[in-house]
Amino acid sequence: AQSVTQPDIHITVSEGASLELRCNYSYGATPYLFWYVQSPGQGLQLLLKYFSGDTLVQGIKGFEAEFKRSQSSFNLRKPSVHWSDAAEYFCAVGRGSGGSNYKLTFGKGTLLTVNP
Amino acid sequence: GAVVSQHPSWVICKSGTSVKIECRSLDFQATTMFWYRQFPKQSLMLMATSNEGSKATYEQGVEKDKFLINHASLTLSTLTVTSAHPEDSSFYICSAMKRPGELFFGEGSRLTVL
Numbered sequence: 001a002q003s004v005t006q007p008d009i010h011i012t013v014s015e016g017a018s019l020e021l022r023c024n025y026s027y028g029a030t031p032y033l034f035w036y037v038q039s040p041g042q043g044l045q046l047l048l049k050y051f052s053g054d055t056l057v058q059g060i061k062g063f064e065a066e067f068k069r070s071q072s073s074f075n076l077r078k079p080s081v082h083w084s085d086a087a088e089y090f091c092a093v094g095r096g097s098g099g100s101n102y103k104l105t106f107g108k109g110t111l112l113t114v115n116p
Numbered sequence: 117g118a119v120v121s122q123h124p125s126w127v128i129c130k131s132g133t134s135v136k137i138e139c140r141s142l143d144f145q146a147t148t149m150f151w152y153r154q155f156p157k158q159s160l161m162l163m164a165t166s167n168e169g170s171k172a173t174y175e176q177g178v179e180k181d182k183f184l185i186n187h188a189s190l191t192l193s194t195l196t197v198t199s200a201h202p203e204d205s206s207f208y209i210c211s212a213m214k215r216p217g218e219l220f221f222g223e224g225s226r227l228t229v230l
Contacts, residue, residue, distance in 0.1 A: 032217040036221070041207075041226065043209055043223040043224045044221040045221075049218070051217065090159065100148050100165050100167045100173060102165075102213065102217065103162070104150070104162070104211075105162075106159045108159045109158075
C-alpha cells in the first residue's frame with residue numbers, strides 16, 4: 001500500500017525567507033505526486049503535480065517541487081515566502097489507472113506559519 | 117483550473133436527522149468523484165469512491181448505510197449522512213476526476229450535529 005510522510009507538522013518562517021516542505025512516499029511504481037494547499041475552513045487547491053518527465057516541476061504562486069526517485073521524495077520549495085502563504089500544505093500520492101480504481105493518499109500535512 | 121462546487125458550505129442539524137451534501141463539477145464531466153472526511157487538524161481520509169451510474173465503493177470501516185452516496189449524473193454526486201449523531205460532525209470534502217490521476221476539490225462542507 002502507498003503511504004506519504006510529511007515529517008514536519010509545523011514550520012514557522014519569516015516573510016521573505018526561503019521555504020522547503022518535505023515529503024517522502026512509499027509506492028512500488030512511479031507515482032503521481034501532488035502538493036495541495038488548504039486555508040482554514042476551505043477546500044484544497046492544487047499547487048503542482050508530477051506525472052512524468054522533468055523532475056523539477058513549477059506550480060502556482062511561485063512554488064516548485066523536485067521529484068527524487070532515489071530518495072522517494074517530492075519536496076516543495078519557494079524562494080521567498082509571503083504572508084499569504086500561511087496555510088496547511090498536503091503532499092499526496094496517486095495510484096491507479098484512473099477512474100474508480102484510483103486512490104489518492106494524503107500525508108498528514110504541514111502547517112506553515114509566516115512571521116512578519 | 118476546473119471548478120468543483122459543494123453545497124452547503126456549512127450545516128447544523130439535530131441529532132437523528134439526515135443531511136445531504138452536494139458535489140458538482142461545474143465545467144467538466146466526472147464519471148468518478150471521491151468523498152473525504154477531515155477531522156480538525158488532521159489529514160483527509162477517503163470515505164468512498166462515487167461512480168456515475170453504479171454503486172459507490174466504500175473504504176474499510178465506513179458504514180455504507182450511514183453515508184449514502186448517489187452519483188446520478190456526470191456532474192453531480194451527493195453524500196447523505198443518515199441519522200446523524202454528534203460524532204459525525206466533521207468537514208466533508210469532495211473531489212472530481214477530470215482526467216486520469218487529476219482531481220479537483222470542492223470547498224468543503226462543515227457539518228455540526230447537535
